[in-house]
Each structure stands twice: as structure tokens, then as C-alpha cells.
């Protein structure tokens with residue numbers, strides 16, 4: 001099926017007026033641009049030519065039934081899927097006008113500018129402090145005061161500071177599941193990325209921890225462009241302004257979240273939203 | 279309200295539980311008896327070594343040289359020294375080689391032909407008789423340098439333990455959660471940084487276990503050092519000269535017709551068994567299977 005291009009109307013009536021800094025032209029609608037992107041695991045084509053334009057400083061959710069390619073697309077934004085042997089892609093993804101597959105793009109630098117939060121929280125077996133400092137260390141930043149400052153800033157952003165400020169040097173593995181996931185978010189933003197990719201970040205969390213992470217996501221979109229994969233329809237409608245519905249490796253519909261959930265234009269979307277398949 | 283657990287667990291075919299119970303009891307009893315039987319030779323060795331080795335045991339054994347044939351007094355300090363030196367040399371050679379190869383085949387190129395070849399050869403090498411390691415080192419080092427030496431003995435032991443270290447390190451690396459690697463790559467780390475800062479530290483206890491096992495194996499082997507390091511009555515002064523070792527001392531002295539030398543061989547056995555057992559126990563202790 002073909003995916004027609006939706007001109008994305010950013011609703012002016014969103015709760016928060018957007019404060020865009022100089023880095024971004026106001027209303028940059030094609031911050032991330034996916035251009036006829038196909039992805040192959042060996043012979044298996046997992047994405048069949050995706051076209052998608054993601055504006056900056058928004059929360060975009062990817063929804064769709066299991067195996068439809070949400071994670072695959074997400075993991076291409078920071079080229080994590082390259083680590084799997086035998087994969088290849090066609091088409092292009094540009095961020096800020098630059099192709100991420102351009103030979104001049106250093107994948108290391110790309111991943112520093114794109115934070116990623118995984119489904120299963122994966123803090124390193126080190127202290128809370130060292131977990132957040134890790135992205136700095138590998139970038140060659142060894143300054144203690146920068147470390148201290150970053151740890152506090154990121155933990156505050158991740159709404160974790162008050163809970164852990166007295167035990168920064170304890171092992172991160174002693175935190176609760178929800179705290180671990182927020183620590184991973186803190187780590188993901190430590191290298192000051194512009195984009196935050198989240199692959200089902202709440203699927204292993206209880207409702208209270210989930211609510212905290214959702215609050216956090218809404219808070220973080222002031223500074224980041226956030227793409228979140230979720231199976232939770234309520235979550236998608238709570239946190240995101242735009243929603244993309246995928247089905248069998250195709251992008252079926254991409255629109256304002258409100259529209260997707262109240263008045264989808266495709267039958268498949270409606271059937272999925274209303275729980276008739278998926 | 280309650281489910282019926284008894285009914286749930288009983289045989290659907292209606293086989294009487296009495297016979298099943300009996301068969302089960304019998305098999306359990308057989309297993310216990312057989313495992314006790316395997317303990318017999320093990321315990322007899324320990325008892326024998328302790329009984330014969332203990333009488334002569336004193337600090338002098340560790341600090342003195344072996345007596346000339348027919349004489350009494352003295353110890354085997356030089357043999358302990360020699361064993362330590364040669365095990366040290368073998369570790370110096372085999373640990374870097376084994377660990378780096380394991381890192382390569384597990385982290386960089388898990389599915390390449392090179393990795394398959396290395397893995398295959400390592401597995402083959404674990405089964406190679408230790409005397410062959412000695413023969414090889416004899417040909418490669420002794421023949422070319424025209425000297426029996428600690429180096430030659432170390433090389434032979436290194437060949438012996440290389441596959442152990444390589445394979446246990448590979449296992450250790452495989453045990454590191456891939457979520458850690460993903461997290462590290464996700465924040466922009468290079469493969470080297472990921473391995474050096476995340477993977478190796480996490481695998482370290484398991485790698486150390488492998489090294490300890492290798493140490494205990496190398497310390498106890500006679501064949502690889504028998505005709506590479508040969509033996510010496512004196513303290514080691516250079517790694518380029520013939521060197522005594524505990525295992526060769528036992529082999530040599532046990533076959534001498536002098537009572538004192540035979541007693542020395544027993545004591546050396548006791549020391550060797552103790553050292554090997556201790557390293558083994560230490561290896562188990564270091565590896566506390568932690569948070570995975």
C-alpha cells in the first residue's frame with residue numbers, strides 16, 4: 001500500500017507554546033526526514049519504503065501490532081541496527097538536512113546526538129554517578145566539575161535527583177525498576193542529544209513508575225525531539241502530539257494524535273485503535 | 279475454590295504410584311552409591327599424600343636446596359621457585375594471547391571464518407596430550423637455542439593453557455549481558471571503549487577463574503617441562519638455564535633408591551596438591567555469579 005504524504009499541521013492550540021531556540025528554524029517540520037526507507041534483515045524486508053517527516057521538539061509515538069517494524073525504524077535513526085550482521089537499507093534518513101548514512105557522518109557522533117532508551121532498563125553495573133558520567137568519559141570529558149554538574153542536571157531532568165542524591169556512589173543495580181529506567185533516561189540525555197528515542201520504555205514498569213516516566217517525557221519535549229514506541233494507546237494519547245501507525249512494515253497513517261485516536265482516515269488504523277486486530 | 283493439586287499431579291495412565299515411588303527410590307539410591315564410589319580414589323590419594331608427605335614437612339623444605347643423592351637434609355625451594363617462574367612465564371604468554379583472541383572472536387567477528395577456525399583449533403588443543411606441548415617446545419625452543427631453559431618450559435606450559443584461557447574467556451564474554459553492549463553503543467561508545475570499559479570489567483571474575491584453573495593445571499604438569507626445562511639442583515639464576523620444578527622433582531626423586539629423596543618426593547606432592555587445590559578453590563570463590 002502506498003503512504004500518502006500528510007502535510008503535518010502543527011496544532012497551534014497545544015497546551016504549551018513552543019519555545020524554539022536559534023538552533024532550529026521555528027516550526028521545523030522536517031527535522032527528521034525518512035525518505036522511501038527500506039530495511040532488510042538478510043533477505044527479509046522489514047520496512048517497505050517508509051516516508052515520514054518528524055518535526056522538532058515534539059513527542060511522536062509509533063504504534064502498531066507486534067512485528068510491524070516500529071523498533072526497526074526507531075533503531076535506524078541512530079544506526080543501532082547496523083550492529084546486526086547481514087542487514088542493509090535502501091532510501092535515506094536525514095536529520096536536520098544531513099543524511100545519517102553519509103560517509104562523512106561519524107556514527108559515534110550521531111549516537112551522541114541521539115539518546116536511546118531501551119525497553120528493558122539497562123544501567124551499567126556501576127554506580128549511579130558513573131552511569132551518567134559514562135557518555136562523558138567515552139567522549140574524552142574527564143573534568144570532575146563537569147561530571148558533577150552533568151550528573152545533577154541529568155538526574156534532575158529525569159526526576160530522580162531527590163531520590164538518589166544521597167547515594168550517588170551506590171550501585172545502580174540497587175535501584176527499583178522504575179528508578180533504573182529513569183536513570184537510563186538520565187544517561188541518555190547526558191551527552192546533550194537533540195533527539196530521544198524510546199522503545200517501549202514503560203513496558204516493564206508498574207503504573208506509578210509509568211506515570212512518572214510519562215510526566216518526564218512531557219517535560220523533556222521542551223528540549224528534545226522524542227520518538228516513543230508504545231503498545232499502550234492511552235500512553236500514546238497522553239504523551240504524544242503526533243502518532244504514526246505502522247502495519248506490516250508500512251506506515252499506514254501519520255497525523256496528530258488527537259485525529260488518529262478520534263477520527264483516523266484509514267480503516268486499518270481504526271481497527272487497530274479500537275482493538276479489532278493487533 | 280481450591281484447585282485439586284493431588285489430582286493434577288497424579289499419573290493420567292493410572293500407573294500405581296507405589297511402583298513409581300519404588301523405582302524412583304531405587305534410582306536415587308544407586309546414584310548416591312555410585313557417587314560415593316567415585317570419592318574413594320580421590321580421598322585415598324589425599325590421605326596417602328598427607329600421610330607420607332606430612333612427616334618431613336617443615337619450613338626448611340621451602341628454603342633449602344635438594345640434597346645430593348644419598349645424603350639427607352635439605353628441601354626443594356629451588357623447585358618451588360622454578361615452578362613459579364615457569365607458570366609465570368606461561369601466563370605472561372598465554373593470558374594476553376588468549377584474552378585478546380577471545381575478545382576478537384566473541385566481540386569483533388563472532389561469525390567470521392577466522393573465528394570459527396580459532397575456536398576449532400582451541401577446542402582441538404584442549405585435547406592434545408601435554409607431552410606433545412613438551413615435544414613442540416623442545417623442537418621450537420630447546421633445539422634452536424641449544425639450551426634447556428625455564429623459557430622453554432614456560433612456552434610448553436603456555437601452549438598447554440592457551441586453549442583453557444581462550445575458551446573460558448570466550449565463555450566469560452558470552453556471559454556479559456548484551457544489554458550492556460547495546461547501552462554503551464547507544465551513547466556513542468566505540469567497540470573498543472565498550473569492550474574495555476564495560477564488557478571486560480564485567481567478565482573479569484569469570485576470566486580470572488579461567489586463569490586460576492590454568493595456573494593449577496600448569497603447576498601440576500610434568501610432561502611439558504620434563505625435557506624442556508629439565509631439572510636443576512640449584513637455585514634459578516636465569517630463565518635461560520635448566521630449571522627445577524616440583525613436578526619433575528617428584529618424578530625424578532620418586533624413582534631414586536634413597537629413602538630421604540623418596541620422602542622429599544612425597545612432601546613435594548603434598549605441597550603441589552595443596553597449591554593446586556587452593557588455586558582451584560580460589561578460582562571458585564572469585565567467581566561469584568553476580569547480578570545478571
Ligand SMILES: Nc1ncnc2c1ncn2[C@@H]1O[C@H](COP(=O)(O)OP(=O)(O)OP(=O)(O)O)[C@@H](O)[C@H]1O
Pocket residue numbers: 041044046064065066067068069070071072073084
Ligand atoms: N535481528 C533481527 N533479525 C531478523 N529479523 C528481525 C530482527 N529484528 C526484527 N526482525 C523482524 O523485523 C520485523 C519488524 O520487527 P520489529 O522489531 O521492528 O517490530 P516491532 O514493531 O518493534 O514489534 P514489537 O512491537 O513486538 O516490538 C519483524 O518481522 C521481525 O521478525
Ligand SMILES: [Mg+2]
Pocket residue numbers: 070071072199229
Ligand atoms: Mg519493538
